[in-house]
Each structure stands twice: as C-alpha cells, then as structure tokens.
Amino acid sequence: MTAYEISDLPQKDFPEGLIYIPQAPKRLRIAGTIPTDSTFLCVVGSRKYSSYGAEVCEKLITGLKGLPVVIVSGLALGIDSIAHKSALKAGLKTVAFPASGLSVKTIYPRNHLQLAEQIVESGGALISEFDDDFRAALWSFPRRNRLMAGISKAVLIVEAGPKSGTLITARLATEYNRDVFAVPGNISSPLSQGPNMLIRLGATPITKQEDLLEALGFEQQEGRTKNLFEDLDENERKVAELLIEPLTRDELAERASLPQNQISIILSMLEIKGVVKESGGKIYLV
Numbered sequence: 655m656t657a658y659e660i661s662d663l664p665q666k667d668f669p670e671g672l673i674y675i676p677q678a679p680k681r682l683r684i685a686g687t688i689p690t691d692s693t694f695l696c697v698v699g700s701r702k703y704s705s706y707g708a709e710v711c712e713k714l715i716t717g718l719k720g721l722p723v724v725i726v727s728g729l730a731l732g733i734d735s736i737a738h739k740s741a742l743k744a745g746l747k748t749v750a751f752p753a754s755g756l757s758v759k760t761i762y763p764r765n766h767l768q769l770a771e772q773i774v775e776s777g778g779a780l781i782s783e784f785d786d787d788f789r790a791a792l793w794s795f796p797r798r799n800r801l802m803a804g805i806s807k808a809v810l811i812v813e814a815g816p817k818s819g820t821l822i823t824a825r826l827a828t829e830y831n832r833d834v835f836a837v838p839g840n841i842s843s844p845l846s847q848g849p850n851m852l853i854r855l856g857a858t859p860i861t862k863q864e865d866l867l868e869a870l871g872f873e874q875q876e877g878r879t880k881n882l883f884e885d886l887d888e889n890e891r892k893v894a895e896l897l898i899e900p901l902t903r904d905e906l907a908e909r910a911s912l913p914q915n916q917i918s919i920i921l922s923m924l925e926i927k928g929v930v931k932e933s934g935g936k937i938y939l940v
Contacts, residue, residue: 657767658685658774660756660786669694671898675804675830679783685756685770686779689724689747693870696726696802696827698820699733699812700845707813707845708736710837714810715740717863721872724749724778726806728798729766733812733820738769741778748778751802753795755788756780762790799823807898808833808870810860814848821848824857831899835860835869871939885927893920894929900936 663682671694672679697715699707711733715725725741727734729750741748750773754762761770761780770780783801784794799822803809809827811834814820827834834857839846853859860866886894889912896909907917921937924930930937 657758657771658756658780660685663688663781669805670896671805671807671830672801674899675800677800678804679801681783683756683782683784683786684779686774687777688749688779688781689777692722692724692747694724694726694749694806695870696806696809696823697733697737697812698727698802698809698814698823699737700814700818700820700848701730701732701734702845703732703736703813704843704845706839707733707837711736711812712740712743714837714860714863714866715746716744717866718746719744721746723870726751726802728752728795728802729761729763729770729780731763731766735766735769737812738773742772742776747776748773749805750778750780751798752780752782752790753798754782754790755784755786756782757786760787760789795819796822800826803827803830803832806832808835810835810837810866811849811852811857812837813839813845815844816847816851818848821852824848824852833858833869835866837861886924886929889916890920890924890927890929893917894924894939897930897937897939900938902936906937 660683663684725737725746725748727737729752738748752762754760758767761767803823803826809823811820811824824834836849836852836857837860838850838853858869893910903917907914930939
C-alpha cells in the first residue's frame with residue numbers, strides 16, 4: 655500500500671530555481687506540496703556526524719521557528735535526516751530530494767520511510783527526477799545534489815570530510831550563484847575540514863543563530879525577527895523573489911512579465927530599501 659500519493663509535477667509548477675540551472679530537470683515526480691512564499695535553505699552534512707554537528711544543526715534550524723523558511727535536504731543518514739527532523743520539530747516545512755525514486759519499495763534509505771511520510775503529512779514534499787522504482791546508485795547522489803542546490807537560496811554545510819559528497823552540493827551552489835554558509839569546527843576533527851576549507855575559500859561562517867538570520871536576509875530588531883522583504887509591495891516582492899540568481903534588467907522584465915519602465919521604478923525602490931544592488935549590468939540581492 656502506498657504511504658503517500660506520487661504524481662508528475664507539471665513543468666509550469668517547477669520551482670523557479672530549478673528552471674534555469676544547467677541540465678535543468680525535464681521531469682519531476684512529487685509527493686506532497688512544495689511550499690510557496692518562503693526562503694529555501696539547503697542544510698547538508700556528513701553521514702557520520704559528531705554530537706557537536708547534530709547539536710549545532712538542530713539549534714540553528716530551531717532558531718528559524720516561525721519564519722518563512724523551508725529546509726531542504728537529501729533524506730540521507732546523518733546530518734540530512736537531523737535537518738529534516740529538526741525542521742519538523744520546529745514547525746517548519748521541509749523538502750527532501752532522495753537519491754532514489756519515491757516508491758515506498760525503493761526510497762532511500764529504506765529506514766527513513768517514516769520520516770518521508772512525516773515530511774509529506776506536515777505540508778512538505780518529496781521530489782525526485784528518477785522513476786518511482788529507481789534504486790539509489792553511486793551516480794544518483796551527486797545528480798540529485800544539483801536539484802537541492804538549485805531550489806535553494808543558500809546552502810549550509812554543517813560537517814563534511816575533505817572528500818565528502820556534501821562538498822559537491824557546496825560547489826554546485828557556488829556555480830549557481832547561491833550563497834554558501836559553513837559551520838566552523840575543531841581544526842583537529844576530520845569532519846571540520848570541509849566547512850573550514852569552504853570558509854577559507856569565501857563561504858560565510860555561521861558561528862551563532864544571529865549569523866544565519868542575517869545571512870538569510872532577516873534582521874533582529876528589539877528582540878523580534880523582521881524579514882527584510884516584509885515591507886515590500888506585491889510587485890517589489892515578485893521581483894525580489896526572482897533574484898535567486900543575478901539577472902539583467904531585461905531578464906527581470908521578461909520573467910516578471912512587467913514593462914521595462916515599471917521594472918526600473920521597482921528596482922529604484924528596492925535599492926532605496928536596501929534589498930538589491932546593481933553591479934556589472936546585473937541585479938543582485940543584497
């Protein structure tokens with residue numbers, strides 16, 4: 655008996671972030687619902703994790719409670735499953751990209767079937783570009799990693815060894831112009847080598863909850879968390895949400911289906927509000 659209903663996701667409903675990545679998916683199978691009007695944060699790390707990694711992962715995600723944030727991960731053993739479980743515990747939606755098909759007979763890992771069911775029941779989704787009965791293979795893990803990076807505004811690396819597959823997701827995020835965050839760790843721990851290396855190469859270090867909130871575009875004001883998008887009108891928010899990757903004014907106008915003069919006015923307001931900046935002919939989220 656199927657634990658959840660699986661169907662094709664119509665291409666018109668593909669998340670914006672997955673449409674314009676290299677080797678964009680042509681077909682996606684889905685169980686559940688992709689949350690909307692939210693910031694997608696991919697949280698990944700080592701399958702073999704430390705108590706420090708588990709604690710930090712749960713603490714950072716718990717600190718996002720009540721915010722419009724969706725946690726993305728790969729349903730795998732280790733930090734991935736901790737990220738999903740922490741999101742559910744905090745009342746956040748979460749989206750999983752298994753390296754297998756979505757059938758209850760083949761979903762990987764098998765012992766996370768119950769977690770997969772909870773993700774769907776809690777308003778999140780399972781997504782795969784593989785046939786439902788496809789069994790996970792070595793090559794399917796890096797292939798699904800590009801979808802995890804593509805759908806997200808940023809990728810947070812909690813723990814990873816120097817040759818961990820987690821670093822593939824970080825590399826892809828950089829190639830897709832997504833933000834990369836990393837949790838620094840003990841220099842004597844192999845699990846800290848990946849994040850520490852990423853920080854050395856320019857990743858944003860996340861050393862406390864406030865770092866993550868600020869990096870995601872949230873700011874602390876008088877003990878309350880305020881979303882920087884909160885004061886935007888409908889068209890301003892529409893344009894800002896399209897900037898998951900840097901775009902030219904022409905690209906923005908085309909994707910927003912708005913005339914150039916209106917785009918110029920909206921961008922001027924967004925610059926005044928400190929949401930975007932223009933550099934080298936492209937518009938970036940600040």
